[in-house]
Amino acid sequence: MESDVQKSLEIYKEQLRYGYIRTAYLALTRYIADLKSKFSTQYKTGNISFGYLDYTYFSFYNQYLRNHKLRFGIVLNHEKLQFELWLMGQNADVQRKYWEILKNSVWNGNRKKMPKYSILEIVLENQIDFSNKDNMTQNIMKHSVTLALEIQEYLKNIDC
Numbered sequence: 001m002e003s004d005v006q007k008s009l010e011i012y013k014e015q016l017r018y019g020y021i022r023t024a025y026l027a028l029t030r031y032i033a034d035l036k037s038k039f040s041t042q043y044k045t046g047n048i049s050f051g052y053l054d055y056t057y058f059s060f061y062n063q064y065l066r067n068h069k070l071r072f073g074i075v076l077n078h079e080k081l082q083f084e085l086w087l088m089g090q091n092a093d094v095q096r097k098y099w100e101i102l103k104n105s106v107w108n109g110n111r112k113k114m115p116k117y118s119i120l121e122i123v124l125e126n127q128i129d130f131s132n133k134d135n136m137t138q139n140i141m142k143h144s145v146t147l148a149l150e151i152q153e154y155l156k157n158i159d160c
Contacts, residue, residue: 025053027130032056032076035137039074040145046071053078055117059088060144064152069094072148073118074140083125085144086118087151095119101158107151122147 015021029050036045036058046059057075065071069090077084087102089095099114107120115121124140 028076028078028128029056031130031133032058032074035074035140038137038141040141042145043072043148051078057086060148062152064156068155070098070119072144074124074144075121080126081128082123083128083140085120085122085124085147086115087120088118098155101155102151105151105154107147120151 029048032048036048039045039058039060043060043062046061048056048058050056055075055077057073059071059073061071071088071090073086073088075084075086076082087098089098095114095118098119102108102120103111103114105120107122109122111121124143125136129136
């Protein structure tokens with residue numbers, strides 16, 4: 001195990017020397033911060049969680065979501081290099097409760113098993129393209145708010 005860690009550190013150091021990882025990471029995390037700063041004022045936003053080069057995200061919520069111990073997240077999935085909308089619960093019990101309610105919904109995409117960190121995971125943008133950043137930003141903003149409102153309305157209609 002230790003030799004694996006040491007080898008990983010050597011590879012990491014070597015890759016950082018090239019500068020591409022640092023440049024990409026800074027561009028992506030700055031972009032997340034930019035999304036957060038421009039996000040719809042109908043929601044409050046949480047802090048940015050930078051994760052472990054797996055997921056970087058910020059949460060957003062309103063009073064309805066807070067009352068139900070829910071929040072949405074705009075998530076950068078580093079491995080898939082895509083932006084996703086996640087519905088998250090305050091704890092595992094809340095996530096299980098809402099998974100049972102939403103697992104057969106149109107937003108689930110036929111997933112059979114509850115996601116590890118969320119209730120729902122919806123792809124917002126599967127091609128990160130900084131050469132068309134304005135269009136990408138509008139798409140992420142528009143779809144995240146539209147989907148969040150649809151999901152909240154669905155939950156309200158079933159009296160959750």
